[in-house]
Amino acid sequence: MKTIEAYDLIYSIVSSIPRGRVATYGQVAELAGLSRGARQVGFALRVLPDGSGIPWHRVINSRGEISPRGEPEGEHEQRLLLESEGIVFNEGGRLSLRQFRWDPEVDGY
DNA sequence: AAACTGACTAATA
DNA sequence: CTATTAGCCAGTT
Numbered sequence: 409m410k411t412i413e414a415y416d417l418i419y420s421i422v423s424s425i426p427r428g429r430v431a432t433y434g435q436v437a438e439l440a441g442l443s444r445g446a447r448q449v450g451f452a453l454r455v456l457p458d459g460s461g462i463p464w465h466r467v468i469n470s471r472g473e474i475s476p477r478g479e480p481e482g483e484h485e486q487r488l489l490l491e492s493e494g495i496v497f498n499e500g501g502r503l504s505l506r507q508f509r510w511d512p513e514v515d516g517y
Numbered sequence: 518a519a520a521c522t523g524a525c526t527a528a529t530a
Numbered sequence: 531c532t533a534t535t536a537g538c539c540a541g542t543t
Contacts, residue, residue: 414540433525437539444538446525451541454524467524475524482524 414440415452422453425466428494429510430503432470439512450475465489472505 417440425431433446442448453464454477465486469475474483487497497503 437525442539444526445540447523447538448525448540450524451539452524455541464524469524470526477524486524 414442414445414448415455417441418449418452419456419460419462422462422464422467424512425463425510427463428508430466430468430472430490430495430505430508431510432505433467433475434470435510436467466493466510468503472502474501 418436421436421439422431433449436449437443437445440449449467453462453467456462456464474486477483487501490503491497495503495508
């Protein structure tokens with residue numbers, strides 16, 4: 409058994425995000441103990457294989473938008489997944505963080 | 518070991 | 531509102 413990697417922790421936290429809610433990279437990083445490791449969270453999600461069971465689509469950037477990643481395919485896919493969970497996007501492709509942001513304390517983390 | 522890179526964020530202009 | 535700058539941290543080259 410080797411050292412517990414930070415990614416496992418990140419994946420656990422992302423898996424804890426309730427359906428119909430979202431969390432920002434910074435927020436997940438904070439919960440994982442990586443106070444300024446927002447980029448690490450992004451990397452962890454990038455290397456995440458499809459069908460891993462991790463709701464990676466519930467993680468968005470601080471602007472309440474899908475983070476650009478070079479190819480618009482993933483962005484579109486993420487948006488569809490979120491909409492299928494009840495998340496509503498505004499015209500600018502953004503959503504109301506005030507309404508959909510996951511609150512660990514309130515939701516019972 | 519040094520430089521580059523990026524699913525980030527906050528502050529400024 | 532958008533654009534730019536700087537700070538951040540780990541993985542890659």
